[in-house]
Amino acid sequence: xxxxxxxxxxxxxxxxxxxxxxxxxxxxxxxxxxxxxxxxxxxxxxxxxxxxxxxxxxxxxxxxxxxxxxxxxxxxxxxxxxxxxxxxxxxxxxxxxxxxxxxxxxxxxxxxxxxxxxxxxxxxxxxxxxxxxxxxxxxxxxxxxxxxxxxxxxxxxxxxxxxxxxxxxxxxxxxxxxxxxxxxxxxxxxxxxxxxxxxxxxxxxxxxxxxxxxxxxxxxxxxxxxxxxxxxxxxxx
Numbered sequence: 001x002x003x004x005x006x007x008x009x010x011x012x013x014x015x016x017x018x019x020x021x022x023x024x025x026x027x028x029x030x031x032x033x034x035x036x037x038x039x040x041x042x043x044x045x046x047x048x049x050x051x052x053x054x055x056x057x058x059x060x061x062x063x064x065x066x067x068x069x070x071x072x073x074x075x076x077x078x079x080x081x082x083x084x085x086x087x088x089x090x091x092x093x094x095x096x097x098x099x100x101x102x103x104x105x106x107x108x109x110x111x112x113x114x115x116x117x118x119x120x121x122x123x124x125x126x127x128x129x130x131x132x133x134x135x136x137x138x139x140x141x142x143x144x145x146x147x148x149x150x151x152x153x154x155x156x157x158x159x160x161x162x163x164x165x166x167x168x169x170x171x172x173x174x175x176x177x178x179x180x181x182x183x184x185x186x187x188x189x190x191x192x193x194x195x196x197x198x199x200x201x202x203x204x205x206x207x208x209x210x211x212x213x214x215x216x217x218x219x220x221x222x223x224x225x226x227x228x229x230x231x232x233x234x235x236x237x
Contacts, residue, residue, distance in 0.1 A: 027051045028065075028114050029123040031097065038070075038102040040168040041130035041160065045101045047075065052094060052116045061116060064088040065098055069110040069127060073099040102127050104169050130168045131224035132158035137216065139204075143234040146206035152233050154189070155201040156218045171195045172221045175202050181212035185235065192221065206235045 028050040030036050038044040052063055064086060065072055071083025075097040083101055100112060106129050113122040136157045144150040154175065158167040175191040186207035193200050204216060213234045220226040 026119060026121045027123075028112060028121045030125065037126045037128055038100075039130040039165070040102050040104055040106045040127035041162070041165040042102060042104045043080075043162070043164050043166075044130075045080070045099050046125065048098050048100050048112060050096045050098070050114050050121070052091075052096070052114060052119065052121070062088055062090050063096065063114050063116045065112070065114045067100060067110060067112050069105060069107045070103045071101045073101065075099050100125065104130070104166050106168050106170065127168075129171065129223060130160060130165065132167045132171065132220055132226050133161045134159045135173075135218060135220055135226055135229050137218040137229040137231050139216070139231045139233050141233070143236055144204070144206065145236050146209040146211065147237050149205070152204040153201055154204055154216055154218070154231065154233075155199050156195075156229070157199045158195060158220070159198075167195060167198065169194075169196055171200075171224065173200050174219045174221050176217045176219070177204075178215040178217065179212060180215060180232070183210055183212060184208065185210040185212035185214070187214050187235065189216075204233060209237070211235050211237050 028048060031047045031049040034046050038046055066086045072087040073080060073083050074089060077099060080101055087098060107127045109124045110127055111122055111124055113120060138155055140153045144152050156173050160167055172192050172194055175189055177187055179185055187204055188207045189204045190202045193202050213232055215230050215232050217228050217230050219228045
């Protein structure tokens with residue numbers, strides 16, 4: 001005999017251990033008027049409301065909240081430093097409000113849940129890409145020697161204008177080259193590259209030893225389309 005288990009996950013899907021008739025108003029999710037989609041910028045927040053009315057459980061029994069991404073805080077809060085993936089406390093009623101702060105990792109299904117005794121509820125929110133507002137391209141050198149196999153490190157710095165807001169990890173940056181001198185000059189570099197933080201870099205080198213000048217272009221690609229920035233590097237013999 002074969003046993004098939006089908007798992008279906010949807011945004012705002014709620015599941016409870018035990019019979020729903022026993023569970024009562026078993027729910028967790030963004031408060032009314034709060035967003036279910038946050039920027040993955042490490043500062044965006046949403047108020048999460050939990051209704052853990054589960055029959056005759058004592059009102060002051062501990063509840064544990066968890067998230068698969070971002071950080072949780074009790075509400076009200078004095079600041080948003082720290083935070084954790086798990087939060088346990090004793091609410092004073094059948095409802096509680098906590099704060100979920102986004103991380104810098106894009107995630108289409110961030111699972112939030114609570115557990116009280118043997119009762120649990122789940123829900124999901126989304127962390128979407130926080131694009132840079134500006135990018136700056138710079139090279140560590142103005143010239144490289146082909147004969148000496150020298151290279152130039154091209155670094156792109158990504159910025160967001162909102163205070164303390166960061167660009168999401170794995171933001172795609174494309175590099176391109178425009179040769180300024182006629183002839184057989186060739187260069188090579190890695191593209192695309194994906195950011196792991198504020199900056200991302202590629203290495204430029206001569207491919208055939210022919211001297212000349214090249215304009216390097218950096219562009220943040222779909223879905224951001226921030227624009228381009230350029231820098232000129234000269235290849236000498």
